[in-house]
Amino acid sequence: MPAPGERLREYTDPLPQPQGTEVLVRVGSSGVCHSDVHIWEGFFDLGNGRKAELGKNTPMPHTLGHEIAGEVVAVGPEARVARVGDRRVVYPWIGCGQCAACKSGNEHICTGMPRDLGVRAAGGFSTHVLVPHERYLVDAGEIPQQLACTYACSGLTAFSALKKALPGPLVIVGAGGVGLAAVRMAKEFHGIAAYVADIDPAKREAALQAGAAQAFDPREKQSVKDILSATGGGAAAAIDFVGAPSSTGFAMQVVHRGGKVVIVGLFGGALELSLPLLPLRALTLQGSYVGSLADLQELVTLARTKGAPQIPITERPLDAAQQSLDDLREGRVVGRVVLHP
Numbered sequence: 001m002p003a004p005g006e007r008l009r010e011y012t013d014p015l016p017q018p019q020g021t022e023v024l025v026r027v028g029s030s031g032v033c034h035s036d037v038h039i040w041e042g043f044f045d046l047g048n049g050r051k052a053e054l055g056k057n058t059p060m061p062h063t064l065g066h067e068i069a070g071e072v073v074a075v076g077p078e079a080r081v082a083r084v085g086d087r088r089v090v091y092p093w094i095g096c097g098q099c100a101a102c103k104s105g106n107e108h109i110c111t112g113m114p115r116d117l118g119v120r121a122a123g124g125f126s127t128h129v130l131v132p133h134e135r136y137l138v139d140a141g142e143i144p145q146q147l148a149c150t151y152a153c154s155g156l157t158a159f160s161a162l163k164k165a166l167p168g169p170l171v172i173v174g175a176g177g178v179g180l181a182a183v184r185m186a187k188e189f190h191g192i193a194a195y196v197a198d199i200d201p202a203k204r205e206a207a208l209q210a211g212a213a214q215a216f217d218p219r220e221k222q223s224v225k226d227i228l229s230a231t232g233g234g235a236a237a238a239i240d241f242v243g244a245p246s247s248t249g250f251a252m253q254v255v256h257r258g259g260k261v262v263i264v265g266l267f268g269g270a271l272e273l274s275l276p277l278l279p280l281r282a283l284t285l286q287g288s289y290v291g292s293l294a295d296l297q298e299l300v301t302l303a304r305t306k307g308a309p310q311i312p313i314t315e316r317p318l319d320a321a322q323q324s325l326d327d328l329r330e331g332r333v334v335g336r337v338v339l340h341p
Contacts, residue, residue: 001062004042004055008125008322011061018076021133025090029149030124031067032324032337034176038266039064039119040325047245047270057113058120064321065124065339066092066117069140069149079134088137089148089300090129091293092117108290124149125321127341136293140300143308146315146338150177151299153290154336155309158182159299160291161239161264162190168236170194171227171254173218174265175203177311177336179241180210184309187211189302195227195235197250206312206334218250227254234259239288245269252283260284311335 001008018024038044043051055062068090075082082088094117095102095110102110115132117123122130131137140148158181170186172179175198186192193213198204204215214230216223228234234256240247243265251261261283277283291299303309312335316324324337 001040001060001064003060004040008040008064008325010319015128016130018074018079018130020076021078022076023072023079023082023131023134023137024074025068025070025088025129025131025137026073027068027124027126027129027341028070028087029068029146030065030126030318030339030341031150031152031154031177032065032321032328032339033067033153034328035066035153035266036064036118037325037329044266045268047268050270063122063124063126064118065126066119067149067152067154067338068092068117068124068129069145069152070129072137073128075134082134082137086137086139087145089140089152089296090117090124090131091136091138091296092119092123092152093290093293094121094132094136105294106292108292125318125339127318138296138300141304143300143303146313146340147308147310148300149338150181150311150313150336151296151303154178154181154311155185155299155303156291156296157264157288158185158241160295161241161262161288162186163295164262164286164288165237165239165260166190166192169231171197171231171235171238171251172207172212172241173197173238173247173251174241175200175207175212175215176241177333178264179203180206180311180335181309182239182241183207183210183212184311188307188309195230195254197223197227197254200331202334210311218247224250224253231256236260237262239264241265243267245271255283258282260286262286262288264288313338315340
């Protein structure tokens, strides 16, 4: 993107030569995430007319794309494990390496100067991506590359949120690419059929096909009562993969006393909250942001041993990147769009 909010265009840059521990990966597949839409627009909506501006520390033009899988084509002289020809998923949530979060293995919540691929550093909407260190390469084995790339964000985000929400009856709000991944993982990894709420009938149907117990339209007044009845008085947890005032408000209504609401989505807005309800209902509100490198490694290991959770994937050429962002913003995507250079 030339600048936030401007239409994507093609740029040609010299092929980087990896130095030190760096690894050069030829991109085979790159997923299109709703976060790419926010980064392209240049802000997150904080509600009440407030915005969190993005891109201030990102050189322009900037290459989007953080769901990346491909083949190693060159390695720096200090790389010890990576070899040319390795096919890998790239962990993109790279931190400064110096702050307490990074040193504890939680680079995705770096408090210093993060170097996230596709967010602050050049990402996967490209023919190649330069990865700072070989440790960020994860072997997905025989999992198809167009699916494996989605594990770097969609899958990882769902997996990390589920770890915060399970065990117990579960409601998933929002059956987009990340929500569908969570439905599938809950069923295949944990044996739990989640209850799903989404305003789009096509996405509700996709959720049922992915293993949901039931799917509801949250705009219908009866849906809250139906979920409370189906879960025996309310779910133990609800994961909001939308992140809008209406979706979080709905999630808070369908958990029982002492329940938990995990907020993942970044749609935006501000939540009006009756504070006494938090202690009176003993509710927990928790944010969840992607996941750690260890989480991605654990997810890939489970996918390789228990079977890779499937989500609907639409494959497109790289020059369809802008159209894919437009489609995602307008809600025209079921599952994930994956670009191929």
